[in-house]
Amino acid sequence: xxxxxxxxxxxGDKIKKKEISVREALDASFGxxxxxxxxxxxxxxxxxxxxxxxxxxxxxxxxxxSISGPLAGVPVAIxxxxxxxxxxxxxxxxxxxxxxPTYSAEAVLNLEKAGAVILGKTNMDEFAMGSTxxxxxxxxxxxxxxxxxxxxxSSGGSCAAVAAGEAPYALGSDTGGSIRQPSSFxxxxxxxxTYGTVSRYGLIAYGSSLxxxxxxxxxxxxxxxxxxMIASHDKKDSTSVARTDCDFTSALVDDVRGLRVGIPSDxxxxxxxxxxxxxxxxxxxxxxxxGAMVEEFDLSLVEYAIPAYYVIASAEASSNxxxxxxxxxxxxxxxxxxxxxxxxxxxxxxxGEEVKRRIMxxxxxxxxxxxxxxxxxxxxxxxxxxxxxxRAFEKYDVILAPASPSTAPELGQSLSDPLKMYLGDIYTISxxxxxxxxxxxxxxxxxxxxxxxxxxxxxCFHEKEIIRAAYAYEQARGQxxxxxxxxxxxxxxxxxxxxxxx
Numbered sequence: 217x218x219x220x221x222x223x224x225x226x227x228g229d230k231i232k233k234k235e236i237s238v239r240e241a242l243d244a245s246f247g248x249x250x251x252x253x254x255x256x257x258x259x260x261x262x263x264x265x266x267x268x269x270x271x272x273x274x275x276x277x278x279x280x281x282s283i284s285g286p287l288a289g290v291p292v293a294i295x296x297x298x299x300x301x302x303x304x305x306x307x308x309x310x311x312x313x314x315x316x317p318t319y320s321a322e323a324v325l326n327l328e329k330a331g332a333v334i335l336g337k338t339n340m341d342e343f344a345m346g347s348t349x350x351x352x353x354x355x356x357x358x359x360x361x362x363x364x365x366x367x368x369x370s371s372g373g374s375c376a377a378v379a380a381g382e383a384p385y386a387l388g389s390d391t392g393g394s395i396r397q398p399s400s401f402x403x404x405x406x407x408x409x410t411y412g413t414v415s416r417y418g419l420i421a422y423g424s425s426l427x428x429x430x431x432x433x434x435x436x437x438x439x440x441x442x443x444x445m446i447a448s449h450d451k452k453d454s455t456s457v458a459r460t461d462c463d464f465t466s467a468l469v470d471d472v473r474g475l476r477v478g479i480p481s482d483x484x485x486x487x488x489x490x491x492x493x494x495x496x497x498x499x500x501x502x503x504x505x506x507g508a509m510v511e512e513f514d515l516s517l518v519e520y521a522i523p524a525y526y527v528i529a530s531a532e533a534s535s536n537x538x539x540x541x542x543x544x545x546x547x548x549x550x551x552x553x554x555x556x557x558x559x560x561x562x563x564x565x566x567x568g569e570e571v572k573r574r575i576m577x578x579x580x581x582x583x584x585x586x587x588x589x590x591x592x593x594x595x596x597x598x599x600x601x602x603x604x605x606x607r608a609f610e611k612y613d614v615i616l617a618p619a620s621p622s623t624a625p626e627l628g629q630s631l632s633d634p635l636k637m638y639l640g641d642i643y644t645i646s647x648x649x650x651x652x653x654x655x656x657x658x659x660x661x662x663x664x665x666x667x668x669x670x671x672x673x674x675x676c677f678h679e680k681e682i683i684r685a686a687y688a689y690e691q692a693r694g695q696x697x698x699x700x701x702x703x704x705x706x707x708x709x710x711x712x713x714x715x716x717x718x
């Protein structure tokens with residue numbers, strides 16, 4: 217098995233045992249990036265010089281025992297909305313084309329303390345606004361399973377990089393499904409923790425009450441280990457939670473006997489692709505055979521989740537993005553007359569169409585005369601959705617659901633119909649509205665050779681329940697296919713990764 221086919225924990229173990237050096241791990245990732253990224257466009261920024269210098273430091277730390285984490289020396293890709301000191305951070309937007317932060321996000325610092333080596337920054341939907349990674353100012357990312365299809369979004373670059381073997385693992389952010397949906401499309405595991413578990417300090421905000429940083433990796437074990445590293449209380453983030461139960465790897469137990477699993481019947485109705493529906497039901501059968509109690513139930517309020525989410529997220533975005541005005545940093549229009557005109561032209565030229573659409577929508581729902589009718593009503597609906605989940609978790613430990621209504625659409629299909637793109641988030645956004653943890657796990661390929669992922673949702677601060685369920689399912693499912701990529705490939709080229717590690 218090649219280095220790039222190892223999971224992050226497997227690679228970390230081999231580095232610790234001195235079977236592979238940190239430099240060799242870095243060489244493997246950069247080699248894969250050089251071979252494939254001209255086609256995939258997973259990365260927008262690479263920093264080889266700093267990465268190799270960091271690799272030497274980490275190797276020395278591993279040798280003297282000062283760095284001993286399970287992922288020490290393992291390369292990582294960082295989504296381009298997480299600040300990285302001295303490394304370009306653009307949110308894949310023209311308006312931040314030259315922004316180099318003077319500090320790093322807390323989650324990034326936690327990874328570096330554990331010995332991570334940063335490869336670079338991954339492509340994303342501009343300011344995380346989108347579900348396909350097609351709204352990026354640097355062009356779309358392509359799905360490694362079939363380059364004619366999208367990888368999902370907004371963390372599409374991170375998910376594609378992991379799926380293609382360019383990075384052993386990555387960080388993404390999830391505002392309405394932006395980790396779980398692209399993970400499903402790319403056949404990797406992606407997790408959104410409970411709101412407040414991972415510090416948002418250094419994450420360039422889209423919707424502050426919804427955003428959460430999370431891990432993307434090849435399997436559930438990797439995700440649990442990464443989450444252990446990045447979860448921390450942070451005084452710099454007022455929404456950060458001090459938790460004492462962050463030993464997430466302790467939940468990696470192949471035993472779901474007695475686990476209560478509910479499937480919302482609302483999620484299995486009209487609009488769901490037949491192959492995705494069958495994948496969810498088959499996953500339920502696997503868990504049932506392993507001893508879990510599984511039944512369908514009525515979640516209710518599902519139809520209100522999308523309008524509530526887009527009102528709240530857009531309102532918060534219109535406020536958060538007001539700071540990008542061409543004055544202190546980022547893009548400034550070349551020609552303008554006066555300060556007001558400079559603001560107008562810089563923002564008009566710097567923001568893309570989808571970002572402008574959401575800023576305008578957010579400004580509208582916050583304006584005088586519409587605030588009560590739209591924004592306050594959306595907040596009340598958010599509270600009702602949380603209450604609906606609270607009632608469900610009185611009876612169930614885990615909720616099993618689709619991650620997306622279908623597998624990855626073809627490139628160019630979604631942007632022409634924004635409303636259709638918004639409706640694609642129907643199974644993921646309620647998790648953010650309620651602040652819940654969720655994980656997407658690949659289960660099979662559809663008839664077109666594209667991955668199908670299922671989503672497991674837990675109650676607040678009950679990540680261990682969904683990790684346990686996902687791990688047990690993963691053990692029963694067996695080895696998942698990985699895409700065998702060649703530069704210039706335009707079709708699904710899946711193969712089973714069954715080789716023994718030498």
